[in-house]
Amino acid sequence: MKKKVIVAIDGPSSSGKSTIAKLVAKHFNFTYIDSGSIYRAITYLALKNNLVKTDSIDVVSLIDLLNNCSISFSFNSINQNIINIDDVSVENEIRTFEISNNVSLIAEKNKVRKYVLKIQKDISKNKSVVMDGRDIGSVVFPNADFKFFLDASLDIRSLRRWNELKLSEKDLKFEDVKKDLLKRDENDINRKFSPLIRTKDSILIDSDQLNIVEVVSQIINIINKEIKNK
Numbered sequence: 001m002k003k004k005v006i007v008a009i010d011g012p013s014s015s016g017k018s019t020i021a022k023l024v025a026k027h028f029n030f031t032y033i034d035s036g037s038i039y040r041a042i043t044y045l046a047l048k049n050n051l052v053k054t055d056s057i058d059v060v061s062l063i064d065l066l067n068n069c070s071i072s073f074s075f076n077s078i079n080q081n082i083i084n085i086d087d088v089s090v091e092n093e094i095r096t097f098e099i100s101n102n103v104s105l106i107a108e109k110n111k112v113r114k115y116v117l118k119i120q121k122d123i124s125k126n127k128s129v130v131m132d133g134r135d136i137g138s139v140v141f142p143n144a145d146f147k148f149f150l151d152a153s154l155d156i157r158s159l160r161r162w163n164e165l166k167l168s169e170k171d172l173k174f175e176d177v178k179k180d181l182l183k184r185d186e187n188d189i190n191r192k193f194s195p196l197i198r199t200k201d202s203i204l205i206d207s208d209q210l211n212i213v214e215v216v217s218q219i220i221n222i223i224n225k226e227i228k229n230k
Helices: 017-028 035-048 059-067 097-107 110-123 136-140 154-165 174-190 212-229
Strands: 006-010 031-034 071-075 081-085 129-133 146-151 203-206
Touching: 006 017, 006 136, 006 212, 017 031, 017 129, 017 212, 031 035, 031 081, 035 059, 035 071, 035 081, 035 097, 035 110, 035 129, 059 110, 097 110, 097 154, 097 174, 110 136, 129 136, 136 146, 146 212, 154 174, 203 212
Parallel strands: 006 129, 006 146, 031 129, 146 203
Antiparallel strands: 071 081
């Protein structure tokens, strides 16, 4: 295997990207980078500082805030990243329905995406990485060694997300989660900057009828086969 390998995993919200990317990274002992957590951390900051008003954001104030704080990653014993703001973990704070409901609004801003792109590039230097997101194969690493696009139906993705969130938000309704995912899909696909797309050279994996183990096995087998042929 060459010194540095980049694996890009893209797909819509709740398609299983993060879970699968973590397991693939663990198998190959690569560094896993959850790019979505960066956008969630920024959303957390925006909400905490009252910079989100209905469907608008005070982008100028948000960028000023970002330039005066530090968003970084630390790594645990299995090489997975923990998102920090000013060296304090916000992993639990960024996994709420409120954050999910506002993150697309933040992510569509070009200045925010440029800020995140720099973090993504910096953290990936001199490492073999598995990174998941919406534009990893198209914008962040267009020359990635391996590109995968994970997909699943809206109903399947909504059920997965609802099952995850209802453990901590017991009153959350399935229809609200589905409505939120549909809105996020529309925002991600139609945003002006770095929209969610499947690149021509990516491998599509539809997980409607597959479990996590089956998807991970497919990806690992594809990577191993390519490595052996080189």
